[in-house]
Amino acid sequence: MSIKTGLYQGTQLKQEMKINPRLYQAMDLLYMPLLDLQQHIKQELLNNPFLELDEPPVSEEELQPSPEDKQKQKEQKEKEEEIDWEEILLDGFEAGGRRAEYEEKEYYEPVPVDTQDLYDHLRDQLVLLRLSPRQMLLGEEIIGNIDDNGYLTCSLEQVVASLNRWLSEEGQTWAEGASDLEPFTLAEAEEMLRVIQGFEPAGIGARDLRECLLLQLEDAGKEDTLAYRIVRDYFDQLINHRWSEISKELSITPKDVQAAADEVAKLDPKPGLKYAAPSDNYIIPDLIVEKIDGEYLVFLNDTSLPRLKLSRTYREIARDKNKFKGENKEFISNKLNSANWMIQAIEQRRQTMLKVMNFIVDRQREFFEKGVQYLKPLTLREVAEVINMHESTVSRVTNEKYVQTPRGVLPLKFFFSSGLSTTSGEDVSARGIKARIQKLVAEEDPRRPLTDQAIVNILKEEGIQIARRTVAKYRDQLGILSARMRKRV
DSSP: OOOOOOOOOOOOOOOOOOOOOOHHHHHHHHEEEEEHHHHHHHHHHOOTTTEEOOOOOOHHHHHHHHHHHHHHHHHHHHHHHHOOHHHHHTBBOOOOOOBBBTOOOOOOOOOOOOOOOHHHHHHHHHTTSOOHHHHHHHHHHHHHHHHOOOOOSSSSHHHHHHHHHHHHHHHHHHHHHHGGOOOOOOHHHHHHHHHTTTTTTTTBBBBSSHHHHHHHHHTTTTTTTTHHHHHHHOOOHTTOOOOOHHHHHTTOOOOHHHHHHHHHHTTTOOOOGGGGGGOOOOOOOOOOEEETEEEEEEEEEESSOOOOEOOHHHHHHHGGGGGGOHHHHHHHHHHHHHHHHHHHHHHHHHHHHHHHHHHHHHHHHHHHOOOOOGOBBBOOHHHHHHHHHHHHHHHHHHOEEEEETTTTEEEEGOOOEEEBBBTOOOOEEEHHHHHHHHHHHOOOOOOOOOOHHHHHHHHTTTTOOOOOHOOOOHHHHHHHOHHHHOOOO
């Protein structure tokens, strides 16, 4: 019996899905907000010679000036001929060439103004003091550890340790005398911090909220007030709205405590934000919804978007294929195909955005008519199924896009939210529920604020089924305090 041996070769089938690079680019175009798309098109115009701006042709009649324009040009020319330039050039000068004194002149050019951040603002106040180099170094170290909110972010022990470590390593090149090399003490840091806490804005350099409020009250000369005493001695009870405890301790009425708390509430808990750099974020809506003759119509806000077309000159060059070979021929072919695709992709983007927004308008018509409480639940999948597109495509269309509506400029994501069932069988948007809760709290009696269970009962009477914990969650998301914290005396 013989055994045959040999090599065996098997085959394995493996399926891979490769996405066309142009499909990736098409998805990127859908994702881009209007401003990003503008920049992208401008870059493509620079990189692709087959692309050019599609500008409407100007007729010869438009190029010819009208009779009125011709007359104006003639009058202007005659006026210029009558000008005595010698008189104008010498006006305001004496024989020696001196310009007339006290001449008034208006300047229309804008003057740039440098904005200061909090660090610069505090340091400018520090340099106005007559400080020694040693004190200046300590002051700058403390200011450098104050955050944008205005709070000191580290302990004074850490400030002292950091400076002393620097003195031991780099101090020889900085110090002017032996006294400058002496280690900093905690007492020096405390004294300098107190100086900085006297700077503007009031409350700066505090180590916690309590100290920040006390500094502001001191700056206003209110050290002898009830508000100051409550912040100093009963801060925990104050922030937890335990008015009765404070009133018993001080032998005053809860109403007096409430009045003092109202005074404290007027103070700024983050004084440093006054000098935060202003945000330069501007929203340019990608879509516009207008009510015309009783109907809501959708328009694309793309008038500022460059219109593209294929360059006739380069198309004529590319037509003669015998002139180009090898890499040149491949380059021209790729650029021509890319230009064609770019024009088609932009148009596809426009149509997709219109489809999505038109469906949203049809679905959310009650919102446009009556307000946010009538916003219906809507998901990306619902839109995708109706307009026959993939859910991810709808997600890209709505991401970071804004629409201008009669009810303000809103992100497209605003119209998408989960829903809750009602006794009538219709669903209501979670965003609408939040708006209803906010309205109920705004209209409540502050002496008897609505509890979460009371809100549940009101919504139940209106046909909305909702759990108490859901109300509590929505209330927290809206930044609304609990009933106990909202209670007034």
